[in-house]
Amino acid sequence: MSARHAGGTRAYALQGITLAVRPGEQLALIGPSGAGKTTLLATLSVGHAPDGGRFEAFGLDPWRLSDRERHKLRARLFLAPQTPPLPPRQRVVTAVLAARLPQWSLWQALASLVRPAEPEAAWRALSRFNLGDKLYARVDRLSGGERQRCGLARLLLSSAQALLVDEPLSALDPALSQLTLTTLQQEAAARNAALVCSLHQVDLALAHFPRIVALKEGRIVFDLPRDQVTQAMIDDLYLNEQPPANTPHPVDLPAKLAVGACL
Numbered sequence: 001m002s003a004r005h006a007g008g009t010r011a012y013a014l015q016g017i018t019l020a021v022r023p024g025e026q027l028a029l030i031g032p033s034g035a036g037k038t039t040l041l042a043t044l045s046v047g048h049a050p051d052g053g054r055f056e057a058f059g060l061d062p063w064r065l066s067d068r069e070r071h072k073l074r075a076r077l078f079l080a081p082q083t084p085p086l087p088p089r090q091r092v093v094t095a096v097l098a099a100r101l102p103q104w105s106l107w108q109a110l111a112s113l114v115r116p117a118e119p120e121a122a123w124r125a126l127s128r129f130n131l132g133d134k135l136y137a138r139v140d141r142l143s144g145g146e147r148q149r150c151g152l153a154r155l156l157l158s159s160a161q162a163l164l165v166d167e168p169l170s171a172l173d174p175a176l177s178q179l180t181l182t183t184l185q186q187e188a189a190a191r192n193a194a195l196v197c198s199l200h201q202v203d204l205a206l207a208h209f210p211r212i213v214a215l216k217e218g219r220i221v222f223d224l225p226r227d228q229v230t231q232a233m234i235d236d237l238y239l240n241e242q243p244p245a246n247t248p249h250p251v252d253l254p255a256k257l258a259v260g261a262c263l
């Protein structure tokens with residue numbers, strides 16, 4: 001399977017990806033910035049159409065389904081983006097309960113905007129991420145890490161069977177990082193859901209996940225059980241990710257940059 005983005009150069013963001021994830025399986029996606037982790041998660045969650053090859057979710061090709069059927073299929077997958085799209089003026093309780101929308105009738109959904117339908121369920125989900133005290137806080141008053149966990153609490157309230165999580169720890173301290181990964185893994189195990197989690201923290205990926213998939217420049221570099229991943233493989237994956245020893249002098253700038261052309 002391959003994928004590219006509409007804008008920019010139309011270069012492939014993913015190329016020749018072969019990946020099968022079984023129910024209940026837990027894997028970490030690692031790789032340098034720009035490797036294609038977010039694009040892969042968006043493709044797996046049926047948010048981004050592949051540009052070639054074959055892709056199936058739960059045995060169905062989502063892009064051959066009707067809009068209605070594809071919508072139904074999407075409810076079986078939950079993508080937790082790195083920055084959750086939470087309406088700023090909403091209360092946390094309402095934002096978290098939005099995960100229930102696919103399970104509610106229109107009237108239940110509208111009524112819940114006025115009076116939250118299941119505040120206890122939202123509180124339980126938030127508490128698992130140590131955020132129960134923010135139940136009635138406004139979303140735009142949360143810190144970055146609190147927003148991130150609020151987005152993950154939504155995942156707990158969904159009924160998805162595939163949990164796709166993009167860099168859940170980017171705004172969290174070490175203790176909360178451990179709690180967050182443990183909670184996600186317990187939840188996935190409890191519902192026998194697949195868990196695919198992109199991480200920049202290679203040590204945590206290796207400590208928590210039995211299968212490690214490494215991406216670089218849109219391709220899978222390795223897909224191995226963690227005990228077969230060596231330090232040399234990791235070093236190689238992140239090779240060239242260090243800042244250059246000599247920052248280019250302004251006179252070396254390409255002509256386009258020098259005149260500020262950005263179109």
Ligand SMILES: Nc1ncnc2c1ncn2[C@@H]1O[C@H](COP(=O)(O)OP(=O)(O)OP(=O)(O)O)[C@@H](O)[C@H]1O
Binds near residue numbers: 032
């Ligand atoms: N909306 C977009 N339009 C055009 N190109 C994009 C878009 N989103 C991502 N890309 C490009 O696709 C490639 C893969 O990006 P992607 O965000 O999937 O990488 P990533 O591994 O998640 O990176 P990071 O770790 O920095 O989040 C990059 O070259 C990026 O510049």
